[in-house]
Amino acid sequence: MDWKVPLADLDFGKEEEAAVLKVLRSRWLTMGESTQEFENKFATFLGAKHAFALSNATEALHLACLALGIGVGDEVIIPSLTFVATANAVLYTGARVRFADILGVHDLTISPQDIENQISPQTKAIMVMHYGGFPCQMQAIKEIAQKHDLYIIEDNAHAPGASLNEIMLGTWGDVGCFSFFSNKNLAVGEGGMLVTNRDDVAEKVRRLRSHGMTSLTWDRHKGHAYSYDVVELGYNYRIDEMRSALGIVQLQKLTSNNAKREQITRRYRQALSNTGIGLPFCDVIGKPAYHIFPVLLPEGVDRKLFIEKMKEYRIQTSIHYPPIHTFQYYRQHYPGISLAMTEAAAKQEVTLPLFPTMSAEDVDLVVSAVCASL
Numbered sequence: 123m124d125w126k127v128p129l130a131d132l133d134f135g136k137e138e139e140a141a142v143l144k145v146l147r148s149r150w151l152t153m154g155e156s157t158q159e160f161e162n163k164f165a166t167f168l169g170a171k172h173a174f175a176l177s178n179a180t181e182a183l184h185l186a187c188l189a190l191g192i193g194v195g196d197e198v199i200i201p202s203l204t205f206v207a208t209a210n211a212v213l214y215t216g217a218r219v220r221f222a223d224i225l226g227v228h229d230l231t232i233s234p235q236d237i238e239n240q241i242s243p244q245t246k247a248i249m250v251m252h253y254g255g256f257p258c259q260m261q262a263i264k265e266i267a268q269k270h271d272l273y274i275i276e277d278n279a280h281a282p283g284a285s286l287n288e289i290m291l292g293t294w295g296d297v298g299c300f301s302f303f304s305n306k307n308l309a310v311g312e313g314g315m316l317v318t319n320r321d322d323v324a325e326k327v328r329r330l331r332s333h334g335m336t337s338l339t340w341d342r343h344k345g346h347a348y349s350y351d352v353v354e355l356g357y358n359y360r361i362d363e364m365r366s367a368l369g370i371v372q373l374q375k376l377t378s379n380n381a382k383r384e385q386i387t388r389r390y391r392q393a394l395s396n397t398g399i400g401l402p403f404c405d406v407i408g409k410p411a412y413h414i415f416p417v418l419l420p421e422g423v424d425r426k427l428f429i430e431k432m433k434e435y436r437i438q439t440s441i442h443y444p445p446i447h448t449f450q451y452y453r454q455h456y457p458g459i460s461l462a463m464t465e466a467a468a469k470q471e472v473t474l475p476l477f478p479t480m481s482a483e484d485v486d487l488v489v490s491a492v493c494a495s496l
């Protein structure tokens with residue numbers, strides 16, 4: 123499809139090309155110097171003690187659960203209005219999820235009140251997701267976690283560079299998990315990062331991401347270790363040097379690109395303010411990452427028809443998200459769940475194009491198409 127305005131686009135230039143070429147010419151392609159540099163720079167950027175680059179965020183979420191000892195018999199409270207990976211990562215460990223509702227149509231993040239309602243004797247952790255790059259109510263969530271002795275895992279796939287009360291998202295809880303999938307604010311194709319301030323978690327993750335081995339190929343190549351032991355059942359969740367090199371360049375652009383996303387969001391909000399369209403997250407809390415631009419269609423507008431119309435104007439849209447508890451697999455394993463706010467918002471939600479290289483004219487084109495399609 124030849125979109126006039128696509129949903130997302132990469133901000134890649136000569137710097138990304140040069141970074142990958144440099145790796146190719148170095149002839150060391152698996153986890154090595156670029157990965158170490160990416161991890162160090164990412165940890166510094168966030169003010170976190172440890173950062174581990176992985177090949178995607180789903181792995182980061184899985185390792186976060188494992189490193190915190192979550193498994194069979196445990197429950198993790200999560201939102202349903204998120205990408206399915208948030209829930210899947212918990213299920214991989216043998217634990218079960220408990221879905222909590224969102225705050226409402228004004229704020230699509232998880233409700234602290236409903237988190238508290240979902241706590242059971244089996245609850246071990248709360249996994250929040252900073253929807254669209256907008257911070258969850260972390261102060262309240264942290265108080266709940268402390269009161270009930272629960273871990274906090276942040277699915278920070280949407281929010282690299284965002285903060286709340288001057289604390290970077292991803293460092294509020296025990297573990298923060300980032301995605302560098304190609305439509306994300308920091309994009310490398312497939313990639314992820316796990317960050318933590320906890321030394322015990324870091325030690326576990328270091329081993330689990332590479333087969334439970336006590337040393338890496340890179341260590342052996344550098345002559346630091348000539349052999350290894352396998353001390354637990356680990357995985358191959360490693361990233362490669364090309365993607366780490368892309369990550370370093372993209373990290374340099376992240377703050378200014380998030381600022382561009384904010385500008386575009388402002389322009390959208392102004393232009394759409396009197397159209398009857400619902401605009402969540404108007405009351406900004408903290409410093410968001412503006413990953414996506416979600417809107418809520420007015421009651422009575424048929425979403426499928428609206429998206430078709432937008433397509434005729436060659437404007438790409440998406441949906442964030444079909445709630446997880448409504449998917450067949452989850453209906454079978456978690457029957458009878460109803461989340462009033464999540465369902466009400468999800469059925470009217472449409473995501474409009476947002477990416478840092480988008481021009482003011484692009485925004486105006488989208489807005490005209492929206493007005494004509496309503």
Ligand SMILES: Cc1ncc(COP(=O)(O)O)c(C=O)c1O
Nearest residue numbers: 178179180205207279301302303
């Ligand atoms: C909220 C959320 N969580 C987790 C993921 C999984 O990320 P990855 O594709 O890097 O595994 C995504 C990616 O789309 C996401 O949007």
